[in-house]
Amino acid sequence: SQKIEQNSEALNIQEGKTATLTCNYTNYSPAYLQWYRQDPGRGPVFLLLIRENEKEKRKERLKVTFDTTLKQSLFHITASQPADSATYLCALAPNDYKLSFGAGTTVTVRA
Amino acid sequence: GAVVSQHPSWVICKSGTSVKIECRSLDFQATTMFWYRQFPKQSLMLMATSNEGSKATYEQGVEKDKFLINHASLTLSTLTVTSAHPEDSSFYICSASLAVLTDTQYFGPGTRLTVL
Numbered sequence: 001s002q003k004i005e006q007n008s009e010a011l012n013i014q015e016g017k018t019a020t021l022t023c024n025y026t027n028y029s030p031a032y033l034q035w036y037r038q039d040p041g042r043g044p045v046f047l048l049l050i051r052e053n054e055k056e057k058r059k060e061r062l063k064v065t066f067d068t069t070l071k072q073s074l075f076h077i078t079a080s081q082p083a084d085s086a087t088y089l090c091a092l093a094p095n096d097y098k099l100s101f102g103a104g105t106t107v108t109v110r111a
Numbered sequence: 112g113a114v115v116s117q118h119p120s121w122v123i124c125k126s127g128t129s130v131k132i133e134c135r136s137l138d139f140q141a142t143t144m145f146w147y148r149q150f151p152k153q154s155l156m157l158m159a160t161s162n163e164g165s166k167a168t169y170e171q172g173v174e175k176d177k178f179l180i181n182h183a184s185l186t187l188s189t190l191t192v193t194s195a196h197p198e199d200s201s202f203y204i205c206s207a208s209l210a211v212l213t214d215t216q217y218f219g220p221g222t223r224l225t226v227l
Contacts, residue, residue, distance in 0.1 A: 004154075036218075043117075043204045043218035073157070089154070097143070097208065099216065101154040 004032040004102040006090060012108045019077040021105045023090035026071065028100070030092040033066055033073050038087045038104065047088075048075075080109045114138055115207050117219035124195055125227055132190045132222045134205030140185035140208035145216060146178070149202040161188055195226040 007022035023033070030050045036044035050057045050066040050073065057064045063076040077084050087104040114137040124130050129184055143162050147155040159175075161167040161182035169175045179191040179200075188207075192199055202223055206216040 009152075039203075041221065042221065043115075043206075043221045045218070046215065049215070097216075098145075098157055098160065099155075100157070103152070103154040 002100070004028070004090065004092060004100055006102040006105045008105055009103070010106045010108070012110065013080055015082060015109055015111050016078060017080055018078070019080050019084070019107050019109070020090055021075040021077075021090075021107070023073040023075065023102055024071060025092055026091075027091075028071075028092050032093055033064075034091045034099070035062075035064055035073075036089045036091060036101075038089055044089055077107070080107075082109045082111050085109050101109050112138045113209075113217045115141075115205065115217045115219040117203075117205055119222060120220065121223040121225075123225045123227065126196050127194055129191055129193045130195055130224060132192075132203055132205075132224075133217055134190070134207070136186045136207045136217070139207075139217075140207060141188075141209065142185065143195045143208045144182055144188040145151070145186075145208075146180060146190050147204045149204060149221075155204060158190075181191050192224065195224070195225045200224055200226045 003026045005024045015017045034049045035047045038044045048064045050064050061078045065074045089104045090102045091099040116135045142222045146158045149155045154158050158173045159167045159169045163182050163185050167180035182188040204221040206218045208216050
């Protein structure tokens with residue numbers, strides 16, 4: 001069966017450190033992978049998209065890697081700030097426009 | 112740009128009543144809109160996909176007679192939960208995209224439904 005697993009439910013880090021989140025998938029052949037931020041009681045907000053032929057994408061303090069051989073994406077928040085505290089979701093789109101989401105990793109950045 | 116709104120943001124209703132949730136794209140025309148449901152600490156689950164002017168396509172296991180979707184215009188889609196029961200209590204989120212088969216979806220803020 002198809003699965004999207006995000007490595008941990010929660011991640012607590014000190015301000016200024018780098019948070020690294022993992023998204024592993026099985027039985028998918030995604031054309032692209034996306035990362036979203038979701039705050040409590042709110043809808044997801046798009047952060048980054050990386051396509052199957054791209055290895056790495058950056059946006060400000062965010063970096064995403066995509067390894068289709070390992071079937072894994074890593075999401076990094078560098079120089080983390082308390083305002084980065086949220087749940088981060090990865091989502092796959094296997095060759096069509098429908099998104100399948102992971103359960104998310106909740107990041108808490110301590111001041 | 113690309114703002115999606117939902118109304119209401121929360122609703123409480125009695126068991127057996129019907130509830131309508133609106134999803135609007137405020138500054139763009141949305142060819143395709145999606146409806147998701149999210150239970151606490153779980154992932155978003157796609158319920159259905161709707162294209163303007165045509166019938167919605169429902170995901171496996173989603174009752175089309177219970178969750179009525181209407182995409183009457185390029186800026187408005189509605190989800191009606193008919194004869195709601197406590198197990199329908201959830202966070203309902205819509206998203207919209209500019210074109211069919213596009214990779215970017217813009218999400219609404221969600222609607223919290225509580226059925227007593």
